[in-house]
Amino acid sequence: MKLNAGRATSFVWMGLVFAFLYLPILTLILLSFNASPMVTSWGGWSLRWYEALAKDSEIIAGAKLSLEIAFLTACASVVLGTLAALALTRFKRFPGRTLFAGMVNSPLVMPEVIIGLSLLLMLVSVQRAFGFPDRGLMTIWFGHTLLGMAYATVVVQSRLQEMSPQLEEAAQDLGCRPWQVFFLVTLPLISQAIGSAWLLTFTLSLDDVVLSAFLSGPGSTTMPIVIFSRARLGLSPSVNTVATLTVLVVGIGVVLASFLIARNERKRALEMAAAYKASGN
Amino acid sequence: MVFLLIFFLLPFLVVFKISMSEMDNVIFKDFFVWADGVLQLKIKLGNYLFIAQDDLYFETYLSSIKFAAITTGICLLIAYPFAYFMARSPADKRPALLMLVMLPFWTSFLLRVYAWKMLLADHGVFNNMAIFIGLIDEPLKMMNTPFSLVLGMVYTYLPFMILPLYANLVKMDLRLLEAALDLGATPLQAFWRITVPLSKSGIIAGSMLVFIPCVGEFVIPELLGGPQTLMIGRVLWDEFFSNNDWPMAATVAVVMVLLIIVPLALFNKYQAESTARVRS
Numbered sequence: 001m002k003l004n005a006g007r008a009t010s011f012v013w014m015g016l017v018f019a020f021l022y023l024p025i026l027t028l029i030l031l032s033f034n035a036s037p038m039v040t041s042w043g044g045w046s047l048r049w050y051e052a053l054a055k056d057s058e059i060i061a062g063a064k065l066s067l068e069i070a071f072l073t074a075c076a077s078v079v080l081g082t083l084a085a086l087a088l089t090r091f092k093r094f095p096g097r098t099l100f101a102g103m104v105n106s107p108l109v110m111p112e113v114i115i116g117l118s119l120l121l122m123l124v125s126v127q128r129a130f131g132f133p134d135r136g137l138m139t140i141w142f143g144h145t146l147l148g149m150a151y152a153t154v155v156v157q158s159r160l161q162e163m164s165p166q167l168e169e170a171a172q173d174l175g176c177r178p179w180q181v182f183f184l185v186t187l188p189l190i191s192q193a194i195g196s197a198w199l200l201t202f203t204l205s206l207d208d209v210v211l212s213a214f215l216s217g218p219g220s221t222t223m224p225i226v227i228f229s230r231a232r233l234g235l236s237p238s239v240n241t242v243a244t245l246t247v248l249v250v251g252i253g254v255v256l257a258s259f260l261i262a263r264n265e266r267k268r269a270l271e272m273a274a275a276y277k278a279s280g281n
Numbered sequence: 282m283v284f285l286l287i288f289f290l291l292p293f294l295v296v297f298k299i300s301m302s303e304m305d306n307v308i309f310k311d312f313f314v315w316a317d318g319v320l321q322l323k324i325k326l327g328n329y330l331f332i333a334q335d336d337l338y339f340e341t342y343l344s345s346i347k348f349a350a351i352t353t354g355i356c357l358l359i360a361y362p363f364a365y366f367m368a369r370s371p372a373d374k375r376p377a378l379l380m381l382v383m384l385p386f387w388t389s390f391l392l393r394v395y396a397w398k399m400l401l402a403d404h405g406v407f408n409n410m411a412i413f414i415g416l417i418d419e420p421l422k423m424m425n426t427p428f429s430l431v432l433g434m435v436y437t438y439l440p441f442m443i444l445p446l447y448a449n450l451v452k453m454d455l456r457l458l459e460a461a462l463d464l465g466a467t468p469l470q471a472f473w474r475i476t477v478p479l480s481k482s483g484i485i486a487g488s489m490l491v492f493i494p495c496v497g498e499f500v501i502p503e504l505l506g507g508p509q510t511l512m513i514g515r516v517l518w519d520e521f522f523s524n525n526d527w528p529m530a531a532t533v534a535v536v537m538v539l540l541i542i543v544p545l546a547l548f549n550k551y552q553a554e555s556t557a558r559v560r561s
Contacts, residue, residue, distance in 0.1 A: 010366035014378070017363050020436065021385045024396035027406055031399065109490060109548055111497020111541070113514045114534050117521065200387075207389045209500055213522075224391050231395045231504055235402065243392040254387050258380060 025247060032240035049237045056238060062223035066206055069137060073144040073205035074198045081152025081197060089160040107150040116214030119143050136220040143211040148201030159193035192261050199257055203250060342540065345513040349495035352434040356442040356491050364446035386440045394433055394504050401429050425507020433505040434495050442487040449483025489548035493541050513537055
């Protein structure tokens with residue numbers, strides 16, 4: 001009886017938290033089909049805001065730039081993050097390890113206004129000294145990568161820590177060169193973590209307002225900046241439609257990716273079991 | 282092994298160098314304003330004096346910390362039971378639950394904050410509904426209040442609290458609880474004296490993960506907070522973009538860094554500790 005009461009509480013609590021997390025998103029989606037120009041009063045179903053969106057050149061240009069930056073950011077962060085994670089897990093002790101770990105971790109929590117401001121001040125002084133680089137795509141990419149790298153490092157690092165070092169040692173014993181060990185053993189084993197880190201940094205960059213606002217120059221307005229400036233002025237139906245489309249795309253992408261990852265994991269578990277059987281254990 | 286060392290060390294050194302030069306900026310900004318010359322140095326000190334003497338800045342820092350602390354507290358109250366139940370749920374359901382927690386985090390943060398604006402506005406969804414049902418006659422003032430600000434921050438940062446707590450609680454050895462119960466502890470005692478102390482590092486990591494970004498939060502106060510709520514992130518933004526007073530903005534930032542350096546160190550310490558424990 002007591003146990004049942006406990007389970008009931010846990011169900012109710014989890015239900016409430018999930019409702020809290022999802023209610024705003026569902027409202028956004030529902031209201032994007034609203035026919036009325038008043039965002040919050042219902043005037044029947046309509047697709048008129050989607051039509052308006054298709055003609056909205058400001059948002060479309062912003063979306064293009066954002067996607068471009070997000071793609072570049074995700075690629076760069078994953079490479080740098082993987083290298084940093086390898087260094088942090090492989091080498092338990094080297095001069096400045098604590099400093100390095102701290103530096104990799106701190107962009108995770110450091111308020112973005114501080115990162116943005118300090119990056120900008122540095123870029124401005126560099127620009128003054130060398131006349132390069134101009135603010136724009138490059139500088140936004142740079143800033144986003146700094147942030148994305150921190151997230152990628154954490155994701156890849158946790159996977160590396162779970163991984164058994166014996167696998168790499170076995171490959172070395174069997175005569176693999178270090179680069180072979182890396183590309184044939186380590187990389188495939190952490191590929192899922194790399195995949196999810198890529199997705200995470202991609203969405204992170206796609207979403208960022210503060211860093212972009214500090215680092216963008218004239219003519220490089222990303223989609224979040226457009227949305228933010230409209231949301232600041234008040235409620236706008238165009239934001240709802242953009243929201244619905246992003247939620248849809250991201251939702252499908254994430255669910256699909258995690259489904260693929262789960263399937264691969266299962267496949268690998270099966271293969272491992274088969275290998276054990278074959279070896280007669 | 283030597284090959285391995287060289288092989289990993291080289292790319293690592295490159296990363297190290299890059300992240301050094303990148304992270305240096307946080308310190309760099311300090312030098313930048315100072316290094317411009319003696320004259321700048323004086324102006325700079327003047328800015329610090331100004332901040333120290335001006336009540337408005339002091340109040341803003343204080344209220345930023347207050348709002349961040351309230352948000353952290355509420356997040357912890359909601360997230361702890363949640364993470365606990367999640368960690369105790371059947372193992373085959375956990376990935377799906379985790380997925381559900383992560384999913385809002387993947388969708389745009391800006392848009393989720395905007396959604397609250399729509400729900401809470403004077404003629405927003407909640408007010409319209411309540412009036413329609415007959416619960417209230419006049420629209421309740423919910424937008425642009427401390428309430429909407431804290432709500433938005435709790436909403437945004439809740440997953441950041443749930444995830445470290447969950448990761449911590451799910452690893453806990455349940456036999457310890459059984460032992461406590463066998464030795465005559467009531468479930469409540471067992472919870473307070475076994476579960477909570479064991480999850481300390483999760484609690485601290487989660488709290489810092491919420492508290493530190495909240496102190497400097499800009500987007501949420503700007504969209505949900507209204508003009509009366511003072512947050513330091515907004516002051517910095519205004520100094521920079523509206524007043525174009527870059528040295529002042531830099532000063533505000535340096536003081537903000539000083540404020541969060543203790544929580545930051547705490548975070549790094551517990552982060553390092555928990556990873557060390559995973560390793561051993």
